Amino acid sequence: MLSWLHSLDRHVPLRYLTWFTCAVVMLLGAFTEIAFHTGGLFAALGFLGVVVGVRDVRQRRHSILRNYPVIGHMRFFLEFIRPEMRQYFIEGENEAAPFSRAQRSLVYQRAKGDPDKRPLGTMLDVQHEGYEWINHSLQPSKLASHDFRVTIGADCAQPYSASIFNISAMSFGALSGAAIRALNGGARIGNFAHDTGEGSISAHHRAQGGDLIWEVASGYFGCRNPDGSFNPELFAQHAREPQVKMIELKLSQGAKPGHGGVLPGPKVTREIAEARGVEMGVDCISPASHGAFSTPVGMLQFLARLRELSGGKPVGFKFCVGHPWEWFAIAKAMMETGLVPDFIVVDGAEGGTGAAPLEFTDHVGAPLQEGLLLVHNTLVGLDLRDRVKIGCAGKVVSAFDIARMMALGADWCNSARGFMFALGCIQSQSCHTDKCPTGVATQDPQRQKALVVPSKIERVHNFHRHTLEALKELVQAAGLQHPNQITANHIVRRVAGDRVKLLSNHLEFVCPGALCDAIAGRAEWPHNVYRMYWPLARADSFAPQAAEARPDGLKVPLAAPGEGRPVDVVG
Ligand SMILES: Cc1cc2nc3c(=O)[nH]c(=O)nc-3n(C[C@H](O)[C@H](O)[C@H](O)COP(=O)(O)O)c2cc1C
Numbered sequence: 001m002l003s004w005l006h007s008l009d010r011h012v013p014l015r016y017l018t019w020f021t022c023a024v025v026m027l028l029g030a031f032t033e034i035a036f037h038t039g040g041l042f043a044a045l046g047f048l049g050v051v052v053g054v055r056d057v058r059q060r061r062h063s064i065l066r067n068y069p070v071i072g073h074m075r076f077f078l079e080f081i082r083p084e085m086r087q088y089f090i091e092g093e094n095e096a097a098p099f100s101r102a103q104r105s106l107v108y109q110r111a112k113g114d115p116d117k118r119p120l121g122t123m124l125d126v127q128h129e130g131y132e133w134i135n136h137s138l139q140p141s142k143l144a145s146h147d148f149r150v151t152i153g154a155d156c157a158q159p160y161s162a163s164i165f166n167i168s169a170m171s172f173g174a175l176s177g178a179a180i181r182a183l184n185g186g187a188r189i190g191n192f193a194h195d196t197g198e199g200s201i202s203a204h205h206r207a208q209g210g211d212l213i214w215e216v217a218s219g220y221f222g223c224r225n226p227d228g229s230f231n232p233e234l235f236a237q238h239a240r241e242p243q244v245k246m247i248e249l250k251l252s253q254g255a256k257p258g259h260g261g262v263l264p265g266p267k268v269t270r271e272i273a274e275a276r277g278v279e280m281g282v283d284c285i286s287p288a289s290h291g292a293f294s295t296p297v298g299m300l301q302f303l304a305r306l307r308e309l310s311g312g313k314p315v316g317f318k319f320c321v322g323h324p325w326e327w328f329a330i331a332k333a334m335m336e337t338g339l340v341p342d343f344i345v346v347d348g349a350e351g352g353t354g355a356a357p358l359e360f361t362d363h364v365g366a367p368l369q370e371g372l373l374l375v376h377n378t379l380v381g382l383d384l385r386d387r388v389k390i391g392c393a394g395k396v397v398s399a400f401d402i403a404r405m406m407a408l409g410a411d412w413c414n415s416a417r418g419f420m421f422a423l424g425c426i427q428s429q430s431c432h433t434d435k436c437p438t439g440v441a442t443q444d445p446q447r448q449k450a451l452v453v454p455s456k457i458e459r460v461h462n463f464h465r466h467t468l469e470a471l472k473e474l475v476q477a478a479g480l481q482h483p484n485q486i487t488a489n490h491i492v493r494r495v496a497g498d499r500v501k502l503l504s505n506h507l508e509f510v511c512p513g514a515l516c517d518a519i520a521g522r523a524e525w526p527h528n529v530y531r532m533y534w535p536l537a538r539a540d541s542f543a544p545q546a547a548e549a550r551p552d553g554l555k556v557p558l559a560a561p562g563e564g565r566p567v568d569v570v571g
C-alpha cells in the first residue's frame, strides 16, 4: 500500500470508508434536497447506510461486521452466491463437488429428453490413473428391451420383479411433498421402485400409485407405538398395501452411519406427523440403533417376522459397512439359523443425506466399492449368494456406473441424488435450510410451487428410461444379454502409468464356498479380513468375541467397542 494511504489508515481506518461515504452521500443529498429539491433519495440511502454501519459496529455476533461496517455485508452476500458462482463459472467439467458438472448435465439432458450425445470425443484423460473402460466385443448382441429386471425374494409368497435401477431412500420430510409425488409418478410410468426413506409412507407416496419399497428404520415411523417401539399391527396394515412391494430394514446409511437423526419440531408439519405417527411440531428422533432387536440372530428373526406380517413380501436390510466383525456376525447368524434376508442394500460412505455432521459425511463408513465387495464376497464364500440379492447406492448416475457396480457384485442399483437432479436439483447444497431454490428439499409451500409435478414425473421417467437405454447399448457392445452378465473380467482400470488391470485382477474376489472351506479348516482364509475378524464374530452379539475365546488362540490387538484401537481391516 502507498505510504500516504498507510498514514491515512492510521488516523481514519480505510475499512470505514464505505460507512463514511454513506455519511457524505447522506449530507450531500440532504443539502441538495434542501437547496434544489432534488437528491432526497440519495440522502435516504446514505442515511440507511449510516444506520446499518452503526448497527454493525455495535452488534456482537459477527466480528467481520464490527471491523468492516457496511462493506462487511458483501462477504455474506458473496458467500451466499458462492455455490452458484462456482458452479456456473469456476467449476471444472469433471470436478466432483459432490457431482461434477458433466454428471449433472448428463442427468439433466436425459431427464429432459435432450440429446445426450457428445461431439469430438472424450473429455476424460484416458492416461490418468483410475481411468476405466468396459471391453467391447466384435460380435455385439441385439437386445429387444432396456427393461432389465431382477427377481427379489423368489421363495417368498409375493416375490418382486424389480427394475435394476430404482429410486433410493429419501423421506417425505427431507424432500417436499411435490418431489415425492413426482418421483413416485415417474416410478409408476417407468415400472420401477421408489424407496420411501425412513419417514414412512405419506399421502404423497400414495397419490400416484408407483411401486414402493417401505423402509423401516430405528424410529419405526408409520409402525410405532407412542413410546417409539415397534407396533406389529400397524406394520402389517401398511405392509400389506398392494403398492408396497418390499420391506427394507434400515440399519445405517453411508452419509451418517451410526448417527441417527432429528427432524426439528418446526419442520414436523401435520402431514409429516401423520405419515410418521409422531406428534406435530415436536422433534422427531431417529435413534442411532434399533430397539426391536439387539443381536444378529434377533435381527434375522425380526426380518422373518416382518416377512410374515407383510403377507410374504421380500424383506431385507440396508447398511453401510462398518466394523467387519458386525457384518460377519450377521453372516454367521444366517449360517446358524438358516434365516436369510431376501436382499441386502449396501450404501457407500459417499452417499448423500439431507443433513449430517461433516466428520460423518467425510470420514465414517466404508465407501461403496469396499462395502459391496465385502458383502458380495462373504455371501459367495459362504455359498449364500444365490439366496440373497444385493442392491447398492453411492453416486450411481450413468449407465457405466451401473455396469461397474454389477461387475463388482450388485444385482441392482439405487440412485438418490441422480433422481434429485432429474427433479431439477441444482446442487446448491442448502437442503438443510428449508430454502431449497428448486422446491425439491423444502417444506415451504411457496417454494414447493417451483416444482411442477406433471412435468417432473416425465423427467424422472425419462432419466430412468434413457439411462437404461444407454446401459442396453453398453451390454450390447460387450456382446452380452443382460447387465447381470457383466463381471469384473469386463472392466479394465489404469492402475498406474502404463499399467492396466482387469478389475478381476485388481480387486479381491472370493471363490464360491471358499469361506466354508476355511471355516472347516480345509483351506486358507481367502483374505486377511476373514482370517482376523471371522473368528471374532458372534451370531448372538454384535460385539466381538474376546481374544481369549478365539478358537485359534490368535491374539489380535482388538478391543470391544470403546476399549481400544481396532486393527487395519485390509490386512
Ligand atoms: C436428501 C436425502 C435424503 C435421504 N434420506 C434417506 C433415508 O431416509 N433413508 C436412507 O436409508 N437413506 C437416505 N438417503 C441416502 C440415499 O438413499 C442413498 O443411499 C445415498 O444418498 C447414496 O445414493 P446417491 O449417491 O445416489 O445419492 C438420503 C439421501 C438424500 C440425498
Ligand code: SF4
Residues within 6 Å of the ligand: 420, 424, 425, 426, 427, 428, 429, 430, 431, 432, 435, 436, 437, 438, 439, 440, 441
Ligand atoms: S437444489 Fe439445493 S437445496 Fe434443493 S435439493 Fe438440490 S441441493 Fe438441496
